[in-house]
Amino acid sequence: MWSMTQTPEFPAPADPQLRAERAAAILSVDTPVTDHGIEFVRGDDEGCQMSLTVRVEQCNSHGICHGGITMFLADTAAAYALNTGEETPRWVTSQSASNFLAPGRTGQVLTATARLGSGTRSTRLVDITVTSTDGTVVLETRNTMARLKG
Numbered sequence: 001m002w003s004m005t006q007t008p009e010f011p012a013p014a015d016p017q018l019r020a021e022r023a024a025a026i027l028s029v030d031t032p033v034t035d036h037g038i039e040f041v042r043g044d045d046e047g048c049q050m051s052l053t054v055r056v057e058q059c060n061s062h063g064i065c066h067g068g069i070t071m072f073l074a075d076t077a078a079a080y081a082l083n084t085g086e087e088t089p090r091w092v093t094s095q096s097a098s099n100f101l102a103p104g105r106t107g108q109v110l111t112a113t114a115r116l117g118s119g120t121r122s123t124r125l126v127d128i129t130v131t132s133t134d135g136t137v138v139l140e141t142r143n144t145m146a147r148l149k150g
Contacts, residue, residue, distance in 0.1 A: 019043035019084040026083060033076050036069065043084050047115040047126070050077040054104050065104030070130055070139050071096070077112035078126040078143040090148040091124070098141035108133045122147045 014022070023040035027033060036058070041049035052073050060066045075093055083089030104110050110130050117125035123146055130139040 013045040014085045016042065016044050019048070022084040022089070023048075023080055026080065026089060032072075036072065038073055038076055040080060040084075041111065043080065045085065045116070047113065048077055048081040048084065049111055049113050050080060051109055051111045054106050054108050054110060056106050059106055062103075063106070065106075065108075065110065065138075067100055070100070070104055070110065071098060071141070073110055073112045074098070074114075074128040074130050074139055074141050075143065077114035078128050078145060081114040081116055081126055082124060082145055091145045092148060093143045094123070094146040095144040096141055098139060100139055102132070102136050102138050104130075104132055104138050110138060119145070 020040065020043065023043060027040060036052060037055065038050055038052045041051050043049070050073060054065045058065055058069045075096065078093060079091060082091040110132055112128055112130045114126050114128045117127055119125055123144060126143045126145055128139075128141045128143065129137060132138050
């Protein structure tokens with residue numbers, strides 16, 4: 001019997017330790033992510049978590065975490081949720097719809113939780129929630145992910 005995470009369209013499940021190893025390998029060459037201080041927290045066949053501690057230089061003129069940085073964290077979590085589950089990572093975002101609900105502040109840890117949704121071998125939905133240190137929801141977004149060809 002096929003599960004939600006293992007269907008004819010999706011690869012076999014990858015254990016959390018394998019996902020952590022794959023995340024480390026991707027992070028070793030993903031300098032935009034590491035330069036912003038984004039870290040892999042955990043991953044499984046339901047999704048993954050990534051976090052970042054908001055730095056002063058990541059804040060806008062209003063003194064809050066720049067929306068682009070918050071979106072970058074969410075988008076990174078979506079990508080790692082899929083790319084750590086396969087030997088050859090090939091997933092990128094093709095569309096994103098977001099709602100900013102609260103500001104992130106300097107010193108707070110923002111955590112993006114990406115949950116894998118429905119899809120096919122070539123496209124997949126991922127819902128991402130970014131929360132602040134105290135659990136406040138900062139951002140909710142839905143990404144459509146596309147598998148690169150080749």
